[in-house]
Amino acid sequence: MTLSKKYMIGNTTRFLIMMLVSLSILTACKDSWEERGMVSGEGLTLSLMDRINADANLSLFSAFLTKTGYAEVINSSKNYTIWAPTNAALQNLDASIVNDSLKLKSFVANHISNLTYATSVPADTAQRILMLNGKYIPFTKTTFDDATISTANQYAKNGILHVISAAVPVRLSIWEYLNSTTSGLNQKNYLLSLNKTGQDTTLATVIGYDPATGKPILKPGTGLVTTNRFLTSVQNVSNEQKQYTFFLLTDAAYSAEQAKLNKYYYTTSLDVDSTTANLTSWNLVKDLAVSGAYSLNALPSQLISVNNVKIPIDKNAIVASYKASNGWVYVMNSMNFAVSEKIPPITVEGENVSSFSAGGASGNIFYPIRSDYNGVSYKSLEVYRLSISGFTANYRLRNIPSATYKVYWRSIAGTTGDPQAVTFNQKVTFYSSNILTDLGYKPVSVASTDPIANALAYSERYLGDCVVSKYGNVTMSLIAAASTSVNVNTLLLDYVKLVPVIQ
Amino acid sequence: MKNILYNKLAFLIVIAAISLGGCKKMFDVPPEDKLDIKNAYKTVADADAAVIGVYGKFQGLAKQYLLLNEVRADLLDVTNNADPYLKQLNTHSVTVDNPYADPRSFYEVILNCNDVLKNFNVMNEKHLMSVDDYQKRYSDIVSLRCFLYLQLGIQYGAVPYVTDALVNVNDLKDESLFPKLSLDLLLDKLIADMSAIPYISSYSYPTGSSLVIATDGSNTQRMFINKYYMLGELQLWKGNYLEAARNYKNVMETEINNTNTNFMFNTFHVNYNDGTYGNGVLYTDGGTNYGGLHSESALSYSTTYGFKSMFCLGNTAANWNHEWIWAMPYNSGFNPVNPFVELFANTGAGKYMLKPSQTTIDAWASNPQANGIPYDARGKLSYAVSNGQPVVMKYIYNYDPLVPLTRNGMWYLWRGAGLHLHYAEAANRDGKGKLAWALLNTGIANTFADASLASSSNTAAYLATMITPYEEPYKFNAQYIASNTAYRGPYHKNAGVRGRSGVVALNVSYQTDMTGLEAKLVDEGGLELAFEGNRWADLVRVARRRNDPSFLAERVYQKLLRDGNPEASTVRAKLMSMDNWYLPFKWK
Incomplete structure (x- = not known):
């Protein structure tokens, strides 16, 4: 038996060895290949709530989350983005919010959204993000509403946490503001008088069917829906999704503008009766809202209403302004409409x-x-x-x-x-x-x-x-x-x- | 005893083996659903089947023909639904793998023609059909082959010219065996081919021929190519204007000897609407007592009379036959399937891949009618806005989206208005600008009759002015006086292409402006014949004749520009070189 023969191995064996070698190589490659897209780190293991609890500077917000029940919500299997105000931002929070569970709930929900939003995504111009309380908050790379983002993009296994340096108050929509305002009562009362309540057959409770006609019998008082002619035919300033600018006239300004229009709406006799008042009121208010949120600085001297009437804006006549969740409200003590525009050819x-x-x-x-x-x-x-x-x-x-x-x-x-x-x-x-x-x-x-x-x-x-x-x-x-x-x-x-x- | 038995058995086996061996052919049964080559071409019925077979195959080219001739030109634009290959056609950036630019499908039909012609010759030598039958069928197929070659020349510039019966189309890829001929040389060959055919007339087969039958609601006579028209096209491309005019005129005179005056007056004469017959735009209100005053809403959408009816009627209707020279109907019961529904419709089976270009829509919008309506109503009858989208309607008037599988319609090839425009193009180049102007605008009688003689007592002198003062093929008799029916020239109803649809006539100064009038004739083709597959050829022919690429490039550029295509300028620059007009002659 020669040496060479001792080390000779059969073809079959050689093939098996080759297979084993290649198999081991492929096995060894497996892990690094599969890990190519993985992100490692704490974010993988910590939930959003864990993240918040881990930051001592967010303990107040954490307590609010627990108190309102949102701690459980954000532990669900969905993704969320949270803009959490620091303790310093929350320590002076109005007691009327802290002590009112409904208000507090809305306040907390005003900082949480579904889906994940990182600061790398939004453009420089703000995108408005829907919060869990139904309000939309503008979000840029550096700010959330008026608050500055101090620590951005902390990933957790079910979302993203941003820390912000100020609390973001829950704002009223323009329509909610109008309902609660104490100025411009003439205009407010007229607009609210346009409310109409009706029963929506798709929402009402059906208690039976008319044997004669086969039509459903609705339970009275259910499925009530309120509509308003101003909202449907001028601008729907109760809509949170879009932004508007709304002008509220003080009673004096309102009466002055109405007086200019009275003579074009004489009906039964040549004096001002309730019909005339209603018609002039409508003619007046139909041009008091425009789409788009114009801040005071951006407010031009003239806007065009949906009815193609020029709205003259004298900034000196602005007596108050309110930043609503869906735009701006300006209370004006004068708005000198041109009658020729109000009563067109x-x-x-x-x-x-x-x-x-x-x-x-x-x-x-x-x-x-x-x-x-x-x-x-x-x-x-x-x-x-x-x-x-x-x-x-x-x-x-x-x-x-x-x-x-x-x-x-x-x-x-x-x-x-x-x-x-x-x-x-x-x-x-x-x-x-x-x-x-x-x-x-x-x-x-x-x-x-x-x-x-x-x-x-x-x-x-x-x-x-x-x-x-x-x-x-x-x-x-x-x-x-x-x-x-x-x-x-x-x-x-x-x-x-x-x-x-x-x- | 046992041995004998074995011997007998062996003998039987041998016998059986021999006899069964002799039966070999018993198992070689000829298939019942296929025709063996040696059994074809036995009788004239077989020849008819071959002709129908070639035309059936030819009809499969409809989609490609339309796409190459319209999408590359300026009247049709692609939508977002169009596939990338269609978009390539639109921006003149065709790659080799583009199926719409594949010349093979044309050559498959050409080789079929060659094979059929070879066999017709064999049949003729063997006296398997009469000389008359042979001549008609042979001439028909040669003409069809010329049509295919002219198309190839227009689209590809230089192509191999093959008249042998090759077995496999892929043999053609060998350029050393089949050298390419330039369009100009190709035209010479084709004109020679057409001049040599033994039978020439408008109809390939006269009424009474076994190939002219009514079946499945259609008549076959106008499904076959018109040979005079074909020769006219070749001569027009070649620049032999007198010959072109002569052949086109022959098409106009197709029914000139028909004793039925409805056929004689109306067939291919582009007449005004006379109340029963006519294919121009019409309104259903007003009338002569009202000086042509019309409500916009009174535009006629009749499917049996007027402009729209040309694209609605079946090919047995009189009005259809007065206009269409060559069209092939689709029947939902048979292959091939109408490809146009899918291309144009935006409901049901439609995929809405093509739409009218903005330049076309604007051209109609700015072309006023003589009745004061400020737009050309042919636009409203050629496309419609459906679900907010402009949709080409010419091909889908007979299509109901609720019955998406029933896609009746036609492949429209040649018709009277196109005939008159091409004739006018030739006449104009041959120095007959006034005649060309007449056929484009207000008709023969209106242009040539001397109105100052109208009230004179010498009726004969007045009537004499209603005959064009030229020799044939420029002589038209449009005589007419209301008081005497004896004077009715065959062209007395001719109203001009614009005139019959009520569009304002062009200025008479064009009668002496040859290039100006020629451009107007091309423009009119866009208004009258939009989307019918004539456009690219018209643009190439005139631009080539003038040696002016901008004539074509500018129109395509305007289309892309108005439709917001970012490649508009690139395409314009590319088309300024004539070489880039042609598709790559390649297939995979």
Whole structure:
């Protein structure tokens, strides 16, 4: 037996050895590979509550958490972010909060959010984060509301802890503020008078079904929901998710603005009655809120309301301000609205006819679309070649303020494709409060190939004045010439404009 | 005894072996659902089956044809739903693996054509079908092959020209065996091919042929290529304007000898709406007593008469046949499936991958009608805003999202308005600007009739002005007087492409402005024939003729710019070089 032969090993054995070697290498690699994404450290083992308890400087907040029951909440299997104020920040906390369990609960919840938010994530501009009490708090890389973040991003196994140097008070929303305010009572009372309570069938308790109709019978007093016309049709300043700026007028300012509007809302008689007061109040408040939170420094001298009315803002007239959870409230002792904006001109489009004086004319009624001399498209009413004398188109105008109106029309015959190539007469009448105003037959202008004459043809034509003595509905009529001749008894109207005379 | 038994048994086995061996063919049963090559091409019915087979295969190119011709041009834009390959087409950045740019599918049909032609020749030599049958079928397939090659030339620039019956399309990849021909040389070959076909007429198969039948609600006559149109296209591309005009005119005269005047007056003549027949925009109110006064809302959305009906009617309807020269219907009962529903619709089975470009929408919006309505109503009838999205409607009027599997529709190829625009393009280049202007704008009679003679007692002199003062192929008889029905020229209803849809006529100064009018003809193609697969070819042809890449590049640039595509300027710079107009001729 030679030496070499002694160390010779079979192919099978060699293969097995190779396998063993490679297996051991692969096994050895396993751990470091699997650990590639792991984070090690205390954060893995400590819960948020453990973290807070470990910091002696957060003992007051820890006690609040235990007292309000949130200690248990944040130990649940969800993730949270906590902005914990230091003991120094909490030691002077108002006793009325500390001693009122509901207020304290809301206060603590004002520092906790679902999900994790690290300071590496938010941009420099604040993002508003939903807290457990339903309020949104602005959060930047360095601040939480007005408090500075002293120690950021302490990871725990179920969330992130930030330590902040000041407590963040629970703010009222604009609507909550309005409900609790003691200034601007006129405006407050009017706005609250718009509250309406109704039963929401989806929320109410069903106590049975009507055997006749099969409809559910609801238990009275359940599923009650309060709505408010101001919130639904101007700005929903009770909404926490968005931000608004709201203006509250002192009683003197409110009355002064109302007085400017009274004469446009006379109803049963020519004095201020409750209906007039309500209408002027609505006209006033509909322009007292805008979207967006404007701090005092950012407040411009003029804002535009949702109704397209300019809101004049005199910073000297601000007597108080409140930073709400969803924006700003400014109490103003003067706000000088322009009446011409509050009582704007009314445009009646020719094509929006309410009724015609006779049936059977549909083949002669057209709503042509044309391009004016500036290239802007407009629609008209055109009644052509109708064998009815004095044919009339009626327009029902709703909620017209009481005022004297200057009446204009725009009506152009002889445009491309229009068979009415010569001028003709038609008239406009108004009927309101049993009074008929007849502005008389006036000629309709004809389009021209000459640019200057054409621009003139497209301009508005003044027809006369119409007095609407009481607020309400007005019937406007467009009446054709008393003739049955083609090109004579045509009706043609782009629009009529009623411009109120502001005195 | 036992031995004898064994012997007998052995003998029997031998006999059995021999006889069974002789039965070998018993097990070689020919399949019943496949046609063996040696059994095909026996009779004229087999030849018909071959023709139908080639066209069936051809119809599979519809989607690719439309995408290459519209997405690369300026009328269609991709949506966010479009796949990356479609977006490549849109920004002219096609990679080699882009399936829409793969020329192989075209060559598969071409090789089928070649194979069928080879076998038709064999049949002809063996007298397996009549000479007349052979000539018609042979000429039809040659024309279709020319159409495919012209498409390849337009899209790829230089392509191999193959007329042999290869067995495998992949053999073509060998460039040393099949050298590429430039578009110009290719055109020469194709014109030679078309000039050599033994049978030429508008219809590939006249009424009465075994290939013209009504089946499944469709008639087959207009499914086959129009040979005059094809030759006209080739001559127009080549720049032989007189020849192009001559062939296009032949298409216009397809029914000129028909004794039924409805066919004779209306077929491919782009006529005004006469109350029964017509394919222009119309309004349902007003009328002559009202001087054409119309409400905007009275626009007709009729599916049987007027502009929209062209994309709604079946191919057996008279109005359809007055306009469509070549279109292939889809039937939900058979393959291939209509690919356009998926591309365009945004409901049901639609994936909404393509939408009208903003430049197209704006072009319609700023093109006023003679009745004073400030926009071109063909836009409203070509696309619609549905669920807030602009949707191309031309292909999906017959599609109901509630029945998503029923996708009837058509692959639209050639129609009367396109014919008149291409004819006008040729006539304009051949010095007949006034005639081109007439066909584009107000029609023959309105343009040429001398109104000063209208009230004269010499009716003949007046009528004489209603015939264009040119020789054929520029001679049109549009004679008409209300009082005497004897004077009715075949073109008396011609209203012009713009005129029949009520759009304001262009200034008459274009009659003497050749390049200006040519650009207007291309613009009109965008308004009238939008999304029908003509656009890229029209842009390339005119830009190539003028040697002016900006003619094409600027239009594509404007589309991308208006639709907010960040690559707009890059694409413009790229398209300023003609070489970049063409797709890479490669397949995997």
